[in-house]
Amino acid sequence: VLAVCLYPELLQDQTLRLDVRLRAQKLLQACAGGSVGSYSVTPAGQPYIIQKIAKFITRRDAGVPSSPNNIILSSGCQRTLMTVVKLLVGGEGQPPTGVLTPVPCPHTLPPLLDHAGVTLVPYVLREDRGWTVDLDQLHLDLQTARGCCRPRAIYISNPGNPTGHLQDKEMIEKMIRFAAAEELLLLVIEVDQDAVYGPGKEFVSYKKVLSEMDREFSETVQLASFHSVSNPIFGE
Numbered sequence: 001v002l003a004v005c006l007y008p009e010l011l012q013d014q015t016l017r018l019d020v021r022l023r024a025q026k027l028l029q030a031c032a033g034g035s036v037g038s039y040s041v042t043p044a045g046q047p048y049i050i051q052k053i054a055k056f057i058t059r060r061d062a063g064v065p066s067s068p069n070n071i072i073l074s075s076g077c078q079r080t081l082m083t084v085v086k087l088l089v090g091g092e093g094q095p096p097t098g099v100l101t102p103v104p105c106p107h108t109l110p111p112l113l114d115h116a117g118v119t120l121v122p123y124v125l126r127e128d129r130g131w132t133v134d135l136d137q138l139h140l141d142l143q144t145a146r147g148c149c150r151p152r153a154i155y156i157s158n159p160g161n162p163t164g165h166l167q168d169k170e171m172i173e174k175m176i177r178f179a180a181a182e183e184l185l186l187l188v189i190e191v192d193q194d195a196v197y198g199p200g201k202e203f204v205s206y207k208k209v210l211s212e213m214d215r216e217f218s219e220t221v222q223l224a225s226f227h228s229v230s231n232p233i234f235g236e
Helices: 001-004 008-012 020-028 047-060 077-088 109-115 135-145 170-184 207-210
Strands: 098-103 119-126 150-157 185-189 221-226
Touching: 001 008, 001 020, 008 020, 077 098, 077 109, 077 150, 077 185, 077 221, 098 109, 098 135, 109 119, 119 135, 135 170, 150 170, 170 185, 170 207, 207 221
Parallel strands: 098 119, 098 150, 150 185, 185 221
Antiparallel strands: none
16 A cells, blocks of 8 residues: 555556555545645644544554544654654753663664763663563662753663563553653654564553553653554564
8 A cells, every 4th residue: 555655656557456556545635636745734744644543543452542633643753753852852051851761772762862962861671581671770770860861751662672572561550650750751662563473462552551540640641652654564
């Protein structure tokens, strides 16, 4: 479908399934000028596509509603993450902004934070426990960091990149409670949510867990979750 949207001449290719061509055609009709290269009518992206994404998130989260007003389309996860992180940076004379960052983490993250002018605050994932977060150590790392910067967010990759660790509902709730207690923004990268394999393994989104928690969390904790169409969804 994406290939047809990017190269509309494929609409005439009879070797492609009819449902693929019809879906691509509908997407193109929703774009100004019939092209995905046209400007969006709203800053957040094409309304038709945003509506579709909201329905996908609602279906993924077993009926927990997703509002189109809370969805922003961009040209890539990294660019959006950079935008959000830059919004956290304080003004002149303010202490440096810190972001709690897992170790190991994606190789693109440290230079991104450095370019944004943000201090990387490492927290080490426990390999001996299947790459889980040690909450006691996380608290210590946060307190230590406050001596040199102002931590304002915590970066979480779920499923983990590059570890592959998948957080369950209980662990997600603990991370949300930690963020609430420390007044941190949750930056949750969930781009590999469709690449979960193994018996008894199931992806649960931070949004779903947060929405189902008590109002003291669901109405106060700030969450920015990221997804992308560029990541693989099939195992080799």
